Amino acid sequence: xxxxxxxxxxxxxxxxxxxxxxxxxxxxxxxxxxxxxxxxxxxxxxxxxxxxxxxxxxxxxxxxxxxxxxxxxxxxxxxxxxxxxxxxxxxxxxxxxxxxxxxxxxxxxxxxxxxxxxxxxxxxxxxxxxxxxxxxxxxxxxxxxxxxxxxxxxxxxxxxxxxxxxxxxxxxxxxxxxxxxxxxxxxxxxxxxxxxxxxxxxxxxxxxxxxxxxxxxxxxxxxxxxxxxxxxxxxxxxxxxxxxxxxxxxxxxxxxxxxxxxxxxxxxxxxxxxxxxxxxxxx
Amino acid sequence: xxxxxxxxxxxxxxxxxxxxxxxxxxxxxxxxxxxxxxxxxxxxxxxxxxxxxxxxxxxxxxxxxxxxxxxxxxxxxxxxxxxxxxxxxxxxxxxxxxxxxxxxxxxxxxxxxxxxxxxxxxxxxxxxxxxxxxxxxxxxxxxxxxxxxxxxxxxxxxxxxxxxxxxxxxxxxxxxxxxxxxxxxxxxxxxxxxxxxxxxxxxxxxxxxxxxxxxxxxxxxxxxxxxxxxxxxxxxxxxxxxxxxxxxxxxxxxxxxxxxxxxxxxxxxxxxxxxxxxxxxxxxxxxxxxxxxxxxxxxxxxxxxxxxxxxxxxxxxx
Numbered sequence: 129x130x131x132x133x134x135x136x137x138x139x140x141x142x143x144x145x146x147x148x149x150x151x152x153x154x155x156x157x158x159x160x161x162x163x164x165x166x167x168x169x170x171x172x173x174x175x176x177x178x179x180x181x182x183x184x185x186x187x188x189x190x191x192x193x194x195x196x197x198x199x200x201x202x203x204x205x206x207x208x209x210x211x212x213x214x215x216x217x218x219x220x221x222x223x224x225x226x227x228x229x230x231x232x233x234x235x236x237x238x239x240x241x242x243x244x245x246x247x248x249x250x251x252x253x254x255x256x257x258x259x260x261x262x263x264x265x266x267x268x269x270x271x272x273x274x275x276x277x278x279x280x281x282x283x284x285x286x287x288x289x290x291x292x293x294x295x296x297x298x299x300x301x302x303x304x305x306x307x308x309x310x311x312x313x314x315x316x317x318x319x320x321x322x323x324x325x326x327x328x329x330x331x332x333x334x335x336x337x338x339x340x341x342x343x344x345x346x347x348x349x350x351x352x353x354x355x356x357x358x359x360x361x362x363x364x365x366x367x368x369x370x371x372x373x374x375x376x377x378x379x380x381x382x383x384x385x386x387x388x389x390x391x392x393x394x395x396x397x398x399x400x401x402x403x404x405x406x407x408x409x410x411x
Numbered sequence: 412x413x414x415x416x417x418x419x420x421x422x423x424x425x426x427x428x429x430x431x432x433x434x435x436x437x438x439x440x441x442x443x444x445x446x447x448x449x450x451x452x453x454x455x456x457x458x459x460x461x462x463x464x465x466x467x468x469x470x471x472x473x474x475x476x477x478x479x480x481x482x483x484x485x486x487x488x489x490x491x492x493x494x495x496x497x498x499x500x501x502x503x504x505x506x507x508x509x510x511x512x513x514x515x516x517x518x519x520x521x522x523x524x525x526x527x528x529x530x531x532x533x534x535x536x537x538x539x540x541x542x543x544x545x546x547x548x549x550x551x552x553x554x555x556x557x558x559x560x561x562x563x564x565x566x567x568x569x570x571x572x573x574x575x576x577x578x579x580x581x582x583x584x585x586x587x588x589x590x591x592x593x594x595x596x597x598x599x600x601x602x603x604x605x606x607x608x609x610x611x612x613x614x615x616x617x618x619x620x621x622x623x624x625x626x627x628x629x630x631x632x633x634x635x636x637x638x639x640x641x642x643x644x645x646x647x648x649x650x651x652x653x654x655x656x657x658x659x660x661x662x663x664x665x666x667x668x669x670x671x672x673x674x675x676x677x678x679x680x681x682x683x684x685x686x687x688x689x690x691x692x693x694x695x696x697x698x699x700x701x702x703x704x705x706x707x708x709x710x711x712x713x714x715x716x717x718x719x720x721x722x723x724x725x726x727x728x729x
Contacts, residue, residue: 137619140618140621144621145515145620147507148510148511149511151508151511152508152512153502155504155505155531155591155592155595156528158539158591159527161546163617165542166542183665211723213438214438215438216437217435218438218440219690221439222439226436234439234442234443236714239714240707240710240711240714241445243645243649243707243710244650244706244707245648245649245651245676246536246649247680247699247702248453248649248650248702248706250683251453251679251683251696252448252453254453255453255455255456256452256492261680278441278720279441279442282442307427308429309429312431326449329514336534336535336537336538338536338651339651343684346684361559363535363652366537366538366541367540369538370545370656381541382541385537385538385541388538389538392533392534393530396530396533404644
């Protein structure tokens, strides 16, 4: 092998190393830019009124989105009540019971469900709940988000339950403890942190969903007094304000987006600290 | 505890056992219920439109709410073209990044970069759309589009007025940003599952780092990487909010990427609340059905590729 060939290979190596590094920077760039603009435009539009006042009509200055902030939490609460028990118990079945063939199909179906576009969920729940109930409602919005959580929570629950060492189950079995008690009191309890992590991540994902809410929760400029009334949500309000022609509303959209992103990122980063802890214990 | 009361105790816990098993099974089967529900509701909602337009719906390019005539072709066209643009941008960047993260990057840089990419995946679509409307589209309008027209204007793709901004190309770029994190992280899992022996064998032959990557890793992982790309395609086809906000929402089929367009998802998102009468909403339901059919097929393909490549070691990505 000649020296020049050797140099050429070394050069190619360095070149590809640089090129892939540049690609990695390109991937991170949008996040940095989005974050920069949200802080620049959104943070300055934040004030006390934003968190305490209802939206104002066009042309009037001020106002906030307290109803949308509350609405998002109400929707998430409903979604959790509906989606978490089904998701967690289904995950328990996948991990602790079941023939491998049926489990394969359930897993496969859950992965396919995860890929169903969010707008499709909205249309489905429109036909399922909004039409029979004669109008959009907070309930329909909560249920659509809950449905989207089910496959997510099921898969993560199964994953973390499988991390629980088999010895725990065998030890309980040797003591003559019923399997369901073992599962609930030992397996689930051991993996509880992981399950909570999965649930929080699923919540943070549906918290930002807009498409399924357009025809189900619909949005509301005031308060929803009952679950059968349309309800405001932050992503919906951000969308409606962003496509409006008014500068005032655009500022509100930036502020709303800033708060929503902070919420989502806080959950994501917080969860990372939770799991980092878990890995430390293992090592 | 004497044997006399141990007996009913055990019987009780056996009942508890089977009850618990059936309960969890029922919850797991909800997945199938949901799939059935989605298919059933969309089919039911689309009845009127399917009855009225038949197969013509898929090939007709009329989308005319005033005369109540609907065809899905412009939306299908827009979905395919915007997804293709997204893949052309996203695939090289994502795979290169995955290679950098698993093979070439210094150890200390890997974890922070991975965290950034996971955070990008967590940014809600509507926030990216907001950024798209107020930052990206103005930047594309000037200087990017005129620049492209100046140097590539001989292609029909880059002809036509550039001042609109909200366009097919803007939609494609925003979809690319949305699918880059998922293709990157699935590709990374794939590359990580390549056995270390592969690499060591290549190093033993005196290969450089890049040569090891090319010969021993990339060619080995080809099928899995293809699966990652197809999974990204599935997401691209169904991406809704960010696209709706920057694509311009115009039902037309033109060659120029600077012209507004729409996609299956964006038409539903932007028109559903205004749709009145029996036919208009039904046509939107049928768009949803088409979208569902395509994304489910693409996702099945992706899952099969990923599952056959690496067995259970590659985790599913959400």
